[in-house]
Amino acid sequence: MxxxxxxxxxxxxxxxxxxxEVATALDGADLTVRSGEIVALVGESGSGKTTLARALVGLQPPSRGEVLVDGVSLGYRTRDLKPFRRRVQMILQDPAGALNPRHTVYDSVAEGLRLHGLSVNEEQQVAEALAMAGLRPPERLFLRYPHELSGGQRQRVLIAGALALKPDLLIADEPVSSLDASIRGEILALLLKLRAELGLGVLVVTHDLGLAWNIADRTAVMYLGRIVEAGPTEEVVAAPQHPYTQALLSVVPEIDRLEPxxxxxxxxxxxRIPRGCRFHPRCPALASGLAVLVEDACRTVPLPVLPASEGHRAACHLAAARLESEEWSHG
Incomplete structure (x- = not known):
């Protein structure tokens, strides 16, 4: 690899x-994902995270901007997308809906190999992919159908189908949202294992900041088509700068230091994108009066798009004012 x-x-x-009417699902997103790291993309339903994931994998052509693959702009012709999709595989949200009920486990995992016309030992590669996804012994599942599997097994079959093509990156859209808590932990552990053993990169799309805390090296938080906070996960969780991130974090059961x-x-x-900061109509800091010094800016002054960088940063007038105050006091 x-x-x-x-x-x-x-x-x-x-x-x-x-x-x-025009719906702006995504509006100036900068994000980087590399082999060997796990990045979490977090936000409520409607925040734009799935649209960003679909654009990154070539399923949704952008209205503006570009997707870069090793620094080269992604083309959207079939001849460009086919080799790209061998390297970047998407795992869909609902395994019950994503798996064809008429296909056996073997055919579901082999489908990508056949679509790409790869000259490989198909049976061996299917068996290896199932084993890597934690389905052992793989041969026992070859002739089973999706309705004969548990939810966790179906999710593993989807992962195996992606692994069969030996990709560099996986983009997983809510990979554990439909699973019981115990099975969620097993799937997350599997993603960590694949990163460690195969050097895979994973972009995990989720509404759950707690999931990001458990698995991700870096986290990007989205609201209304924009990334509003991003950085190393430990820093985002330990010191969230944006009121939206703070709100998402406050309802994570494992974190009890914040009031819900x-x-x-x-x-x-x-x-209907609001003027100024697009979060201001729902911002708890504004409602409580904590942002009194910047409230006019919050309601009227647009925020720039967060650039892709390795540091912890937030697109928020209040966070910027707080940072400026801290720099002044330490200066």
Whole structure:
């Protein structure tokens, strides 16, 4: 495995809706994922995280910006996408819906090999992929159908189907959301094992910041089409800078240092982007008066897109003012 770097640069995706409204699902996202690391993309439903994942894997052409593969812009012609998709595999959210009920486990895992026309020992590669996904002995599952499997086994079959192509990166969309707590832990442990043993990179799309805390090297938090905070997971969890991240973190059961925050107001509407900071209509800091010195900026001054970098950063007027104050006091 040679390794791979996948980047989103100023990526935007907009959809024209019935009635002429435009939904801005993604609006200037910068994100980098590399082989050998796990990155979590966190946010509520409607935040744009799945759209970003689909754009990164070539399933959704962007309205603006580009996807870079080892520094080269991704093309969207079939001849460009086919070799790319061998290296970057997407694991869909619902294993029950993603697996064809008429296909055996063997055929489901072998499907990618056949689509790409690879000259390999198919049976051996299918067996190896199932074993890597934790389904042993693999031959016992060859002729079974999805309805004969548990939810955890179906998720592992999806992972095996991706592994059969020997990719550099996996993009996993809510990979454990439909699983029991005990099985969730097993799947997360499997992703960590694949990273350690195969050098795989993994982008995990999730609404659960607690999951990111357990598995990810870096975390990016999305709200209404923008990444609003990003950095090493330990820093994001230990010292969240954005009020939205703080709210998501406050309801993680394993973290009891924060009072639970219930976000008021409507969920994000991609057809109606607010002026200023797009989180300000629901911001607990504004509602409580903690942002009194910057509240005008919060409501009127747009925030720049967060650049892709290794440091901990947030797109927030209050966080910027707090950081400036700390730098001044230490200066």
């Amino acid at each position: 040679t390794g791979l770097t996948l980047e989103a640069r100023d990526l935007a995706v907009a959809f024209l809706l019935r009635g002429g 925050v219930v976000l008021e107001g409507e969920v994000p509407d991609p057809t």
